[in-house]
Amino acid sequence: MWIKYLGAAFILAAAVMWGNLQAAKLRDRTRELEEFRLALRLLAAEIGYTATPLPRALLEVSRRVANPGVQFFLETVWQQLQEPQTADASAAWLAAVQNVQRQLQLTAQDWAVVARAAAGLGGLGREDQLKQLAAAETQLAAQAAQAAAVYASNEKMWRYLGALSGLAVVILLL
């Protein structure tokens, strides 16, 4: 009999964990989008105030953002810039989007917005570069607001769904 209870406990725990995981993905997506926004603002500051060249600016910004996924993305762009076959910074940014997208919780739509920040990167004068980054940051802000709304409305639903589906399975099996 105790084996049955132990099995039920395992099923319930797994279902709760699955529900929490889905909720965490929503939370992480929101945080990652906010961190990307912060990264673009910091990049704009590096460009606007000290005209730091892109490779150094990317490393500097990666040290100042907290999210490891966004740090990894910025370091990947930097790494791409060191490759001899890299033609320009836009290509490096887009290559990093390709390489990193499975490791973060962003949706395809979010990545499309992140990819838009590549347009003209490093190939514009200072003022135009700042305008372009500001435009990308505005789009990310809209995306982050939408992600936050989804998180607020769906977080509890996923947690309850996890626990309740676990309970349903247990009841059916018992």
Add this chain to the structure above:
Amino acid sequence: MKKRTWQEQILPLLPLPLREIMAALPPAVADSLEEIRLRVGQPFMLHSGQGEVWLGHSGPVVSLDEACRITAADLQEVLLQMTEFSLYARDEELKRGYLALPGGHRAGFTGRVVMEGNQVKVLRDLNAVNIRIARQFKGVAVPLLPHVYCAEQQRVRHTLIVSAPQAGKTTMLRDLARLLSNGDGQRRPGFKVGIVDERSELAGCFRGEPQLDVGMRSDVLDGCAKAEGMMMLVRSMSPQVIVTDELGRAEDARAVEEAVNTGASILATAHGQNAGELIRRPSLAYLLENGLFERVIVLSRRHGPGTVENIYTGQALQEWLRAGRECSVD
């Protein structure tokens, strides 16, 4: 620390195919290389002590048909590499048509210029890049020292070095700055030298750090307009000698005059092959006719860059100027 060769500094900036061609240059060409010329649709070309060299995919060629042709994409890649993929970081230099490179080398650019009022807004659609290899010839100015340094008064004379382009003015001026800054440790003391390096040619600064040896008592204002720079140095660094390249504008003349009045000595260069050419430029004429320069050193390329043709002083200088004035009136 081992000094990096021009190959280590310049080749990573070139597109891979051009890099491979350059890496296989014959030593005689590589050792005397002066310029790498990249022009859209034209042969890959070098200027060295051996003269003009055309390059094909396997090295120097004699026929234009075999020469490797440069594309617009090559130039764009060179530009992005030189700016570390960050045009915004170097846009002020680009507006002036050049970039300073690590090692004191320089790249000049031509292309389509977009103007805003009287100012260059941006240089785009590049059609040519000229990479000039910086070489420092230490000691070339030693023969000039007795003319420039007055041992009795322990001061540097106000001196103008003149020549046509590429005759060694800047090389000579840089070496004079180094020699005067370091002193000889015995009878000639080291001077505090302030260098206004408007085009990053004298000290070859890269990210503010001089890449060429300009002496241990030299302070370098890099990328600063000459007139403003001279005044900044006087106000902040109390230089005994002010060194600057290519005087010519009216504000330069005013700044030189003011700097001289503060007690600093001036070492400068100007374009011109003879007195007539100098006199035709009002600001230089003003400085020379008022006797501000005690020495005028004329260089040429007759026996190679840096050949000293004449050193004018006192009465001889006045006569030379008079002859130039008459020549210029004719």
